[in-house]
Amino acid sequence: MLSLVPNPAPNSSFASSEMVDSSKVHLHEAYCKRNRIKCEICQKFYDKEEEEEHAELNEKVECEFCKKDFMNDQFETHQMICD
Numbered sequence: 410m411l412s413l414v415p416n417p418a419p420n421s422s423f424a425s426s427e428m429v430d431s432s433k434v435h436l437h438e439a440y441c442k443r444n445r446i447k448c449e450i451c452q453k454f455y456d457k458e459e460e461e462e463h464a465e466l467n468e469k470v471e472c473e474f475c476k477k478d479f480m481n482d483q484f485e486t487h488q489m490i491c492d
């Protein structure tokens with residue numbers, strides 16, 4: 410009989426409501442540990458496969474208006490409010 414338990418991977422960025430077949434939990438957890446990496450810079454989780462793309466998001470950009478440094482992914486938002 411299959412019993413479903415909540416996704417136990419604590420570092421997963423998947424929705425916590427995600428249900429995983431309990432017989433595959435350890436496999437799933439292993440997968441998450443192997444493939445989800447926590448970024449030291451922005452503390453976000455990213456897929457191992459997306460390491461390069463993620464690194465780009467964390468590149469620093471200087472705002473030409475206020476001369477502050479921003480990470481790429483924050484800069485877009487910043488540009489809308491800084492002038």
Ligand SMILES: [Zn+2]
Nearest residue numbers: 448450451467
């Ligand atoms: Zn990051």
Ligand SMILES: [Zn+2]
Nearest residue numbers: 472474475491
């Ligand atoms: Zn600015």
